[in-house]
Amino acid sequence: MEKLKRAIPESLKRMVGESTQEDLARTCSSLLDFLLRFPPFHHMVEDLADSERAMCGKNKEDALKWKHKGNQCFATGDLGHALDSYSQALRLAPIDADDMDRNLAATLYLNRAFVLYKMNLLTECVRDCNHSLQISPTYAKAWYRRGMANASLGIYKDAINDLNVAKIVEVSSGGRSQIESELQKLLDQRSKTTCLPLQPNVNNLNILDEPHQIKLQCVNTSEKARGMASTSDISPASLVHTEEPFAIIISKNCRESHCHYCLNELPRDKVPCTSCSIPYYCSQKCQQRAGGKMFNYPKINSIHENLTSDLAKYVAEITLGDDSETDSEHIPEHKHECKGAHWPLVLPSEIVLAGRLFVKSIMQRGSLEIANLREILELSHHYSQMSPESKLELQIYSIVLLCCLQHSSGFEVQLNGFSIAQVVILISQIRVNSMTIVRIKSADVHGLNSQFKKVSSGALTSYVEQVKVGQAIYRAGSLFNHSCQPNIHAYFLSRTLCIRTTEFVAAGCPLELSYGPQVGQWDSKDRNEFLEDEYSFHCQCNGCSKANLSDLVLNAFRCVKPNCSGIVLDCCALNCEKHKPKKLTHISSTSSSEPHFQVENFNNNNINEVTLDAFLNSSSLSTTIPGFCLKCGAYRDLESSRAKVNKAWKCIRRLQDALVSDDISSSKLSDAARSLDLLKSTLHAYNRSIAEAEDILAQAFCLVGDLHSARDHCKASIEILEKLYTRDHIVIGHELVKLSSMQLALRDSTAIDTVNRLDKIFSCYYGSHAKTIFPHLQLLQKESQKLAL
Numbered sequence: 001m002e003k004l005k006r007a008i009p010e011s012l013k014r015m016v017g018e019s020t021q022e023d024l025a026r027t028c029s030s031l032l033d034f035l036l037r038f039p040p041f042h043h044m045v046e047d048l049a050d051s052e053r054a055m056c057g058k059n060k061e062d063a064l065k066w067k068h069k070g071n072q073c074f075a076t077g078d079l080g081h082a083l084d085s086y087s088q089a090l091r092l093a094p095i096d097a098d099d100m101d102r103n104l105a106a107t108l109y110l111n112r113a114f115v116l117y118k119m120n121l122l123t124e125c126v127r128d129c130n131h132s133l134q135i136s137p138t139y140a141k142a143w144y145r146r147g148m149a150n151a152s153l154g155i156y157k158d159a160i161n162d163l164n165v166a167k168i169v170e171v172s173s174g175g176r177s178q179i180e181s182e183l184q185k186l187l188d189q190r191s192k193t194t195c196l197p198l199q200p201n202v203n204n205l206n207i208l209d210e211p212h213q214i215k216l217q218c219v220n221t222s223e224k225a226r227g228m229a230s231t232s233d234i235s236p237a238s239l240v241h242t243e244e245p246f247a248i249i250i251s252k253n254c255r256e257s258h259c260h261y262c263l264n265e266l267p268r269d270k271v272p273c274t275s276c277s278i279p280y281y282c283s284q285k286c287q288q289r290a291g292g293k294m295f296n297y298p299k300i301n302s303i304h305e306n307l308t309s310d311l312a313k314y315v316a317e318i319t320l321g322d323d324s325e326t327d328s329e330h331i332p333e334h335k336h337e338c339k340g341a342h343w344p345l346v347l348p349s350e351i352v353l354a355g356r357l358f359v360k361s362i363m364q365r366g367s368l369e370i371a372n373l374r375e376i377l378e379l380s381h382h383y384s385q386m387s388p389e390s391k392l393e394l395q396i397y398s399i400v401l402l403c404c405l406q407h408s409s410g411f412e413v414q415l416n417g418f419s420i421a422q423v424v425i426l427i428s429q430i431r432v433n434s435m436t437i438v439r440i441k442s443a444d445v446h447g448l449n450s451q452f453k454k455v456s457s458g459a460l461t462s463y464v465e466q467v468k469v470g471q472a473i474y475r476a477g478s479l480f481n482h483s484c485q486p487n488i489h490a491y492f493l494s495r496t497l498c499i500r501t502t503e504f505v506a507a508g509c510p511l512e513l514s515y516g517p518q519v520g521q522w523d524s525k526d527r528n529e530f531l532e533d534e535y536s537f538h539c540q541c542n543g544c545s546k547a548n549l550s551d552l553v554l555n556a557f558r559c560v561k562p563n564c565s566g567i568v569l570d571c572c573a574l575n576c577e578k579h580k581p582k583k584l585t586h587i588s589s590t591s592s593s594e595p596h597f598q599v600e601n602f603n604n605n606n607i608n609e610v611t612l613d614a615f616l617n618s619s620s621l622s623t624t625i626p627g628f629c630l631k632c633g634a635y636r637d638l639e640s641s642r643a644k645v646n647k648a649w650k651c652i653r654r655l656q657d658a659l660v661s662d663d664i665s666s667s668k669l670s671d672a673a674r675s676l677d678l679l680k681s682t683l684h685a686y687n688r689s690i691a692e693a694e695d696i697l698a699q700a701f702c703l704v705g706d707l708h709s710a711r712d713h714c715k716a717s718i719e720i721l722e723k724l725y726t727r728d729h730i731v732i733g734h735e736l737v738k739l740s741s742m743q744l745a746l747r748d749s750t751a752i753d754t755v756n757r758l759d760k761i762f763s764c765y766y767g768s769h770a771k772t773i774f775p776h777l778q779l780l781q782k783e784s785q786k787l788a789l
C-alpha cells in the first residue's frame with residue numbers, strides 16, 4: 001500500500017485529496033488509469049486474488065501433516081494439542097473433491113471426536129461423529145463412537161440405534177462381535193436407567209423473548225440530520241428495537257476464538273469452511289448460513305437396503321445435515337470470499353465488510369448493473385470532509401477490492417470510475433454507520449486468576465471487560481444519533497442488535513445512544529476529538545452544548561480553602577466550558593420535552609455545589625481566569641499543583657506496573673497510598689483521576705490479600721464515579737461487580753445490597769437478557785443468597 005501511495009504523481013494525489021462526492025467518479029477513473037499502467041499494482045492484486053497462487057484454499061499435504069501431529073499428541077496423552085492439530089487439519093482438508101479426500105475429512109472428524117470423548121466433552125463428540133457420518137455415511141467406527149458417546153450421555157435409545165447401524169455397516173467379523181457385546185451391555189443398562197435429553201444448542205434458544213410494540217419514527221433534525229424518536233412515552237429498560245445485520249465481519253483478533261458467523265465463542269468442536277481455510281464456525285448451521293450449502297451429501301441408498309424403515313429414517317436424519325435454516329432469501333455473506341485467495345484475510349476488516357455490502361446489494365437487486373449504492377443503502381457519510389490522505393487510501397483500497405471481487409465473486413464486476421466511486425462511498429458509509437459488536441467478558445470462578453489472581457485468603461474477585469468481536473451495518477440501527485448523555489443502550493445477542501431505554505423517554509423525544517465517549521468518562525474536548533476522528537462530526541448533544549457537573553469536575557483542582565467545595569479550572573477546561581453554546585443560564589428554559597431532562601436536573605442541582613451560577617453566565621465566563629475558585633474566588637497556583645499531581649502519578653503508575661508484573665511490595669503500596677493522599681489534597685474530590693488511583697490501589701490490595709483495604713478503596717472509587725455518571729449507570733454496575741466479590745469474600749453482609757443494586761442496573765440495561773449477556777451475575781446472586789441465610 002505504501003509503495004503504491006509513494007508512486008502516485010503529486011498532481012494526481014492532489015486531485016484525489018481535493019475530490020468531493022460530486023467529482024469522485026472522475027478522480028477514481030484517473031487513479032485507476034495510473035494504477036493499471038503501474039506493474040507493482042498488478043503484482044499486488046495477483047498476489048491477493050489470483051486463485052493459482054491462493055494460499056487460503058484447501059491443502060491436502062498440510063492437512064496430513066497436522067493429522068500426523070494430532071496422532072502424535074494423542075499418543076502422548078496431550079489431548080489439548082491433539083484437538084487443536086485435528087482442527088487445523090480439518091481446516092485444510094479438501095472435502096468435496098474425490099472419495100479419498102472425503103475419507104480424510106471423515107477420519108479427521110472421527111479422530112477429533114475420540115479426543116473429545118476422552119475429554120468428556122460428549123455432546124461435542126456426538127456432533128463431530130455427525131460431521132464424519134455426513135461425509136461418509138457407512139463409516140462404522142463413527143457410528144460406533146457416536147453410540148458410545150450417546151451411551152455415556154444416558155441417551156440409550158440413540159446409542160442402541162447407533163450401534164445397530166454400526167453392526168450393519170461394519171465389514172470385519174471381529175469388529176461386529178465387539179459392537180455386539182457393547183450393544184448387549186447397553187440393552188442391559190437401558191432397562192435400569194431412564195433417558196436424559198440432549199443439552200439444547202444455545203443457538204436454538206429464542207433469544208428475543210420480549211415483545212416490543214413501541215413504535216419509533218425517523219425524524220429530521222436541523223443539527224444531526226435524520227434521527228430516531230419515540231411516538232409514545234417509554235419507560236426505562238424497554239426493548240425498543242431489534243435488528244439483524246445487513247452485513248457483518250468478525251474482528252481480526254477474534255478470528256481463532258469466535259464463530260465467524262454468529263460471533264459467539266467457538267466450542268471445542270469448531271467447524272471449518274468446506275471450501276477455504278479461513279473461517280471457523282460454532283456449528284454447521286452457522287457454516288451454512290455464512291457460506292451457503294457448499295457440500296454435496298453422499299447418497300446413502302447402499303446402506304438403506306439393509307436397514308429397517310425406522311433405522312433408515314434415523315440414519316437419514318443424522319447424515320443429511322441440517323439445511324432447514326438456509327432460506328431462499330438469505331444471501332451467504334462469505335461465499336464470494338472462499339475461492340482460496342487470501343485477500344479476505346489480508347485486507348482491513350472494513351474493506352472486506354465493504355465487499356460483503358457490495359455483493360449483497362448487487363445480489364439483492366438481482367442485477368449486475370452497479371446502481372447508486374448511496375441511495376440503495378440510504379446511509380450518511382462524510383467523504384468530502386475526510387483528510388486528503390484518507391481519500392487517497394480509500395480510493396486505492398476501493399480499486400484493490402473491486403479487482404479482488406472480479407476474481408472471486410463469481411460474476412462480472414465492472415471496474416471503472418463509477419463503480420470505484422460507489423465502493424468509496426460504501427467504505428465512507430461504513431466509517432460513519434458501522435457498529436462495533438462487543439461481548440461482555442466476565443471473570444467466573446475459573447477465569448479470575450488472570451486479572452486479580454487468587455488472593456492469599458483464598459477469596460476471588462471479579463471484573464467485567466468488553467471484547468470487540470466484530471463490526472456490522474444495521475440499516476435502521478444506523479439512524480440512531482449519538483449523545484454523550486445517551487438515553488438508550490445498544491447490545492448484541494449473537495448478531496442481533498438490541499436497543500433498550502435506560503431512562504424514561506417522553507413521547508417525541510429523540511432516542512440517542514453513545515458511539516463511544518460519554519459524559520463522566522472524558523471531558524468534552526476529548527469526546528469531540530474522538531467523534532471528529534472516528535465519525536467526522538462535531539457533537540451537538542446536550543452534554544456538549546450545556547454545562548454539566550461531570551464536565552466541570554472531571555479534571556478540576558480543589559479550592560485552596562479547606563472548607564470550600566468549589567472547583568478550580570485550568571485554561572483547557574475553562575475553554576471547553578466557554579465553547580459550549582448554551583450556558584447554565586439557558587438551562588432553566590429547558591422544556592420537559594427535551595431529552596435527558598432528568599439527567600440535567602440531577603446535574604444542575606449539583607453544579608451549585610462546586611460553582612456559583614454566575615460563573616456559567618456567558619459574560620462572567622469570558623472574563624474568568626484559570627486558577628481561581630469558581631465558588632469563592634481563592635487562587636491556586638496551577639503550575640506547582642500540576643507538578644505535585646505528576647509526581648504522585650509516577651508513584652501510582654509504579655504500583656500499576658507492579659500489578660501487571662506481579663511484583664507488589666509493601667513500599668510500593670505505601671508510596672502509592674501517600675501519593676493518593678497528595679492527589680486528594682490537590683485535585684477536586686470528584687476528579688476522575690482520584691477514582692482511577694483508588695481503583696489501582698483496590699486491585700493491589702486485593703492481590704496481596706488485604707481485602708478490607710481493597711474494599712474501602714473500591715468503594716471510594718465508586719463514590720466518585722457516581723458523581724461523574726448517574727448512580728444507576730452501567731459503569732457503576734461494572735464497578736459493583738468488583739465490590740460485591742470483595743464483600744462476598746469477606747463475608748460482609750452489605751454484599752447482599754450491592755448484588756441487588758447491580759442486578760437492578762443490569763436489568764435496566766439488558767432486561768431479561770441480563771443473565772445471557774452476563775452469566776456471572778447468577779454466581780454473585782447465588783453467593784449473596786448464601787450470605788443472607
Ligand SMILES: C[S@@+](CC[C@H](N)C(=O)[O-])C[C@H]1O[C@@H](n2cnc3c(N)ncnc32)[C@H](O)[C@@H]1O
Pocket residue numbers: 223224225226227379380382432433478479480481482483535536537538539540541
Ligand atoms: C450513524 S449516523 C446517524 C444518522 C444520521 N443522522 C443520518 O441522517 O443518517 C451518524 C451521523 O449522524 C450525525 N450525528 C449523529 N449524532 C450527532 C451528534 N450528536 N451531533 C452532530 N451530528 C450527529 C453525524 O453526521 C454522524 O456522522
